[in-house]
Amino acid sequence: MLFLIIFTLLINTFAIITLTIDKQYQESKTIQKLIQSQYQVIQNIQNATFYFQPFQTDQDKYITVELIFGYPQDGNVNLEFSITKNKENNTSSQNNVFYDMNGKYLYKSYQMIRINPYTFNNNDKFYIDVNILDSSFTDYQYLIKITKNQKRLCPNQCGNQQSGLCNTEIGVCSCNSKFIDLDCSKVAQSLSLKQPLQNIVIKKQEYFYFEREQQISNITLELGLMSSQYKVSDVEVYIMYENFELGLPNHNFYDYYISLSNQSSYSQVLDLQSLIFDSDIDRFQRLLITINSKQPAIIYLSIKISISEGSFDIDSSLVIVYVLVSIAIILLLGWILILIVRYKRSSRVHDESNPIQNPQNNTNNNNRRNQGSLDKKIIDEYMPKLQYFQILEFPQFLELEVQETCSVCLLEYQKYAYCRFTPCNHIFHSDCLEQWIIKHENCPLCRCALDLKTLQELLIQNANITFNSSQQKNLQKKQSTGVQSQLFSNAQTELRMIAPNQMISQ
Ligand SMILES: *[C@@H]1O[C@H](CO)[C@@H](O)[C@H](O)[C@H]1NC(C)=O
Numbered sequence: 001m002l003f004l005i006i007f008t009l010l011i012n013t014f015a016i017i018t019l020t021i022d023k024q025y026q027e028s029k030t031i032q033k034l035i036q037s038q039y040q041v042i043q044n045i046q047n048a049t050f051y052f053q054p055f056q057t058d059q060d061k062y063i064t065v066e067l068i069f070g071y072p073q074d075g076n077v078n079l080e081f082s083i084t085k086n087k088e089n090n091t092s093s094q095n096n097v098f099y100d101m102n103g104k105y106l107y108k109s110y111q112m113i114r115i116n117p118y119t120f121n122n123n124d125k126f127y128i129d130v131n132i133l134d135s136s137f138t139d140y141q142y143l144i145k146i147t148k149n150q151k152r153l154c155p156n157q158c159g160n161q162q163s164g165l166c167n168t169e170i171g172v173c174s175c176n177s178k179f180i181d182l183d184c185s186k187v188a189q190s191l192s193l194k195q196p197l198q199n200i201v202i203k204k205q206e207y208f209y210f211e212r213e214q215q216i217s218n219i220t221l222e223l224g225l226m227s228s229q230y231k232v233s234d235v236e237v238y239i240m241y242e243n244f245e246l247g248l249p250n251h252n253f254y255d256y257y258i259s260l261s262n263q264s265s266y267s268q269v270l271d272l273q274s275l276i277f278d279s280d281i282d283r284f285q286r287l288l289i290t291i292n293s294k295q296p297a298i299i300y301l302s303i304k305i306s307i308s309e310g311s312f313d314i315d316s317s318l319v320i321v322y323v324l325v326s327i328a329i330i331l332l333l334g335w336i337l338i339l340i341v342r343y344k345r346s347s348r349v350h351d352e353s354n355p356i357q358n359p360q361n362n363t364n365n366n367n368r369r370n371q372g373s374l375d376k377k378i379i380d381e382y383m384p385k386l387q388y389f390q391i392l393e394f395p396q397f398l399e400l401e402v403q404e405t406c407s408v409c410l411l412e413y414q415k416y417a418y419c420r421f422t423p424c425n426h427i428f429h430s431d432c433l434e435q436w437i438i439k440h441e442n443c444p445l446c447r448c449a450l451d452l453k454t455l456q457e458l459l460i461q462n463a464n465i466t467f468n469s470s471q472q473k474n475l476q477k478k479q480s481t482g483v484q485s486q487l488f489s490n491a492q493t494e495l496r497m498i499a500p501n502q503m504i505s506q
Pocket residue numbers: 046047131
């Protein structure tokens with residue numbers, strides 16, 4: 001008795017349980033719960049349903065369900081494989097059905113569905129449906145494998161590195177050359193621009209691929225029968241841009257279709273825009289070609305750059321090169337010019353920030369003063385020369401948006417640059433403003449007049465505004481009288497700085 005228990009335990013842990021899905025199973029109306037990670041299934045009836053439930057600890061894992069067929073062979077498996085989450089709960093079932101169409105479209109003997117982590121919880125039930133579409137089927141035999149993994153598994157482990165490598169980031173196989181399909185399971189011949197393929201025997205079905213090495217957009221695919229002996233052949237060509245849901249083009253799924261039933265040759269322009277460089281698989285995606293023939297056929301297959309496009313390409317690329325080069329030269333010259341102008345300006349500003357080094361300027365200004373207009377001394381009086389950081393400490397600039405560049409020379413202010421600010425509260429490099437104001441007698445920014453008379457008037461106004469605003473601030477902040485009076489005296493010192501002669505005249 002004990003021996004028997006141990007024996008069944010051994011069977012359960014080490015042997016793969018076989019499930020027979022037959023009429024009896026159908027009539028019992030029970031649905032087999034899958035607890036083990038692998039089951040061998042013999043399916044006698046059209047539709048089989050199983051279910052499994054993930055554990056609490058599976059939440060962060062990919063759940064992969066694989067069907068690996070022992071019978072029938074690859075190419076003859078004709079069924080629909082799907083998984084439905086919470087089938088009895090059919091309110092939002094549309095979002096909860098996963099399919100692998102490789103059985104329905106490609107009759108493949110390997111099929112796989114992957115469920116992403118955090119898309120389920122441990123109450124959810126996943127129903128596996130295997131519905132055979134082949135009407136004259138006999139026992140289908142397959143292995144169901146349920147795997148839980150932190151990484152994305154690739155279909156069929158990409159042929160165990162013989163034919164491709166798995167990129168677990170995206171769960172997609174990078175097939176080696178000569179291999180195509182989702183699991184790199186099909187051998188294919190490579191087509192290149194240099195070498196057309198001749199004398200290819202198509203017995204039943206052959207695969208080809210074109211991988212572009214360069215950035216060409218359109219190609220012409222030419223194919224035809226090599227031997228008149230096989231004229232009667234019904235050659236069918238299915239062409240597809242490589243995608244990662246269906247591995248191969250076939251009669252159910254393709255982007256281009258060519259039939260050679262009545263012609264001995266054919267050519268087709270193919271747009272290659274969709275074949276983009278895929279950094280995950282580290283190559284251009286490929287153009288996949290399946291050729292079927294009911295009877296053996298000998299064909300040729302070649303690819304050319306579309307002629308009209310090709311010649312256009314060369315011309316246009318030359319024109320583009322010329323245009324780009326001339327634009328670059330123009331930009332470079334412009335940039336150099338700007339640099340020179342800026343350098344001259346900035347060195348000028350630098351030189352003139354020290355008035356002692358410019359005695360000539362002073363004499364000029366003195367002459368001007370004698371003529372009765374604004375001169376440097378008056379400007380110094382009304383708009384004293386201060387370093388930029390000092391100016392920014394004035395209350396009006398704490399409130400206003402600070403100008404960071406001088407709008408006369410367009411240069412950015414350095415912290416210690418000598419600047420002046422106008423009664424209309426605009427900051428300029430001291431020398432920039434000087435030169436401007438002597439010529440124009442207005443503010444370079446807002447154009448408000450800055451002649452001697454208006455300068456005096458504006459200054460009075462400005463002083464009042466400054467004074468009022470600091471008073472208002474005090475009221476708003478409800479500060480103590482001690483602080484108020486302190487600020488009041490601050491305001492007075494500010495006034496003195498702005499208008500020394502104004503205060504004296506009062
Ligand atoms: C099997 O399932 C399909 C679709 O799910 C359904 O159309 C068909 O009638 C079912 N066959 C049987 C014998 O229950």
